[in-house]
Amino acid sequence: MPNDRNSHEVMMRERLLRAIDRRDPWNAADLMDWLRFHFPEYLMQGDERRAAADFAEELASDLANDPAFPLVVRNLRDISAELSR
Numbered sequence: 001m002p003n004d005r006n007s008h009e010v011m012m013r014e015r016l017l018r019a020i021d022r023r024d025p026w027n028a029a030d031l032m033d034w035l036r037f038h039f040p041e042y043l044m045q046g047d048e049r050r051a052a053a054d055f056a057e058e059l060a061s062d063l064a065n066d067p068a069f070p071l072v073v074r075n076l077r078d079i080s081a082e083l084s085r
Contacts, residue, residue, distance in 0.1 A: 012039055013059055017072070025075040028082040031056060053083035 031052055043051050060076035063069040
């Protein structure tokens with residue numbers, strides 16, 4: 001039986017990639033607003049900024065070796081750094 005949390009996070013990543021690809025670059029406020037609107041429960045796990053920073057960094061790490069997403073990876077890493085301050 002698939003893990004619901006993993007399935008949920010896969011769906012979040014896919015939706016974010018479609019959204020971020022439409023308007024690049026995003027900033028930390030854009031990601032926070034997007035998460036609050038589409039996946040508010042994800043941010044309720046604790047510190048909102050930390051959760052969003054971790055999400056951005058994990059996605060950037062997953063895409064780091066994909067030649068189709070270099071600008072998205074850099075953008076996500078910038079967002080993660082901004083949220084981690």
